Amino acid sequence: MESKKTGISITTIHRLSYYSRALVESGELVFISSQELARLTGLGDALVRRDLSYFGRFGVPGKGYPVAELKERISGILGTNRKWNIALIGLGNLGSALFRYKGFERQGFEITAIFDNDPGKIGKSKAGIEIRGIDWLEREVRKKKIEMVIVAVPADAAQGVVDTAVGAGIKAILNFAPVKVRVPGAVNLVNIDFTVELERLSCLATGKMAGGEIKRA
Amino acid sequence: MESKKTGISITTIHRLSYYSRALVESGELVFISSQELARLTGLGDALVRRDLSYFGRFGVPGKGYPVAELKERISGILGTNRKWNIALIGLGNLGSALFRYKGFERQGFEITAIFDNDPGKIGKSKAGIEIRGIDWLEREVRKKKIEMVIVAVPADAAQGVVDTAVGAGIKAILNFAPVKVRVPGAVNLVNIDFTVELERLSCLATGKMAGGEIKRA
DNA sequence: TTGTGTGAATCTCTTCACAGCT
DNA sequence: AGCTGTGAAGAGATTCACACAA
Numbered sequence: 001m002e003s004k005k006t007g008i009s010i011t012t013i014h015r016l017s018y019y020s021r022a023l024v025e026s027g028e029l030v031f032i033s034s035q036e037l038a039r040l041t042g043l044g045d046a047l048v049r050r051d052l053s054y055f056g057r058f059g060v061p062g063k064g065y066p067v068a069e070l071k072e073r074i075s076g077i078l079g080t081n082r083k084w085n086i087a088l089i090g091l092g093n094l095g096s097a098l099f100r101y102k103g104f105e106r107q108g109f110e111i112t113a114i115f116d117n118d119p120g121k122i123g124k125s126k127a128g129i130e131i132r133g134i135d136w137l138e139r140e141v142r143k144k145k146i147e148m149v150i151v152a153v154p155a156d157a158a159q160g161v162v163d164t165a166v167g168a169g170i171k172a173i174l175n176f177a178p179v180k181v182r183v184p185g186a187v188n189l190v191n192i193d194f195t196v197e198l199e200r201l202s203c204l205a206t207g208k209m210a211g212g213e214i215k216r217a
Numbered sequence: 218m219e220s221k222k223t224g225i226s227i228t229t230i231h232r233l234s235y236y237s238r239a240l241v242e243s244g245e246l247v248f249i250s251s252q253e254l255a256r257l258t259g260l261g262d263a264l265v266r267r268d269l270s271y272f273g274r275f276g277v278p279g280k281g282y283p284v285a286e287l288k289e290r291i292s293g294i295l296g297t298n299r300k301w302n303i304a305l306i307g308l309g310n311l312g313s314a315l316f317r318y319k320g321f322e323r324q325g326f327e328i329t330a331i332f333d334n335d336p337g338k339i340g341k342s343k344a345g346i347e348i349r350g351i352d353w354l355e356r357e358v359r360k361k362k363i364e365m366v367i368v369a370v371p372a373d374a375a376q377g378v379v380d381t382a383v384g385a386g387i388k389a390i391l392n393f394a395p396v397k398v399r400v401p402g403a404v405n406l407v408n409i410d411f412t413v414e415l416e417r418l419s420c421l422a423t424g425k426m427a428g429g430e431i432k433r434a
Numbered sequence: 435t436t437g438t439g440t441g442a443a444t445c446t447c448t449t450c451a452c453a454g455c456t
Numbered sequence: 457a458g459c460t461g462t463g464a465a466g467a468g469a470t471t472c473a474c475a476c477a478a
Binding site for chain 2: 457458459460461462
Binding site for chain 2: 007008009010013014016017018020021022040041042077078079080084092093094096097098100101103104107109147148155171172173174178179180182188190192193194195196197198199200201202203204205206213214215
């Protein structure tokens with residue numbers, strides 16, 4: 001299950017998102033050079049070329065990369081050339097904000113089911129989606145062909161709902177709860193942890209550290 | 218300005234947050250071994266020791282690290298042993314959710330000023346904090362000793378408010394807008410980009426990539 | 435001439451393995 | 457005996473620098 005020989009590293013994947021965004025912003029160019037892409041993303045041009053070389057060689061010497069094809073290749077890799085049905089678990093402050101967040105739909109991500117354990121919310125609807133208890137998860141996953149869940153519940157409930165999601169066959173989880181949740185190796189988990197990021201920031205802002213300077217990203 | 222000889226890397230910083238959290242969960246131990254800390258965080262024990270060695274040597278062979286001192290050291294590095302006054306810019310869905318987010322206060326982060334450009338919101342109060350237009354930022358930063366801002370505005374407004382914040386002397390910015398914002402070298406910027414993380418997840422879930430497997434984090 | 439693709443060099447992070455402290 | 461701290465090895469990631477294609 002671990003990496004074999006060749007492989008796109010996770011850091012490259014991360015940058016692909018930025019290239020993708022830069023391409024949208026770059027307007028109506030037909031070709032774009034690694035140097036221009038580097039400028040738009042704040043990265044080095046050699047790194048851009050190295051990253052794009054994983055797709056096989058399709059840059060044109062003297063001109064750059066064909067923008068349309070590049071976009072297509074990247075969205076193929078990122079999985080944004082298709083639709084993803086997502087279940088949102090937890091409709092508190094954060095969950096509600098995420099539900100209304102506009103950035104998701106544009107990339108083919110759509111929240112099509114909502115779960116919460118508050119009896120006051122269960123049965124109500126939000127933008128046409130009925131809010132269910134977590135015990136409905138497995139049923140809804142099957143019925144609505146859900147492949148991804150967003151976990152926006154309190155820390156102490158997170159492992160429980162993640163286990164339920166894994167039990168329902170979910171293979172992709174975006175977790176906002178500030179805890180280390182455990183999943184089987186075959187399940188993909190990405191964490192977004194506000195507290196950790198704030199701490200990273202306060203650390204940087206605090207400046208000089210014991211024994212030296214912090215190396216910037 | 219770049220790293221000199223010794224320096225704590227940004228990846229180490231990131232893990233310090235996890236150690237910190239693990240220590241809180243670890244209960245009333247007096248000493249904790251690198252192995253135990255590794256188990257709690259899912260990391261390797263050698264890595265834990267390497268990370269903690271940046272603080273100078275204070276682990277006790279045969280016993281482990283003194284928990285109380287370790288906590289103190291880590292919060293000193295992370296800057297969570299003090300209070301941070303934060304301005305929230307943008308009180309939309311996400312901004313409102315962040316304002317009510319409980320996880321911040323516990324670490325000494327407190328939102329003490331709120332800015333928005335919606336005339337319908339300006340002048341109103343939220344939990345005792347009056348909502349101001351962005352033109353009040355500099356005044357409020359001075360008056361309330363604000364050192365950090367959270368940017369939760371739409372993508373196209375982000376660079377503008379970041380520039381304003383930088384102009385007001387802010388040196389630490391947590392940006393939620395899904396764009397690459399530019400800041401002077403002396404300003405610390407941390408981005409939390411939901412779209413990028415979702416794409417990372419859909420990429421992982423899409424599985425085999427062109428030319429090979431993805432290497433897991 | 436311009437800009438790709440890539441070996442080789444460099445730099446950084448992680449793991450190994452073990453000397454030495456308690 | 458148990459566990460830290462760290463040199464050295466290993467694994468990756470990034471940058472350099474240049475042959476080569478259009």
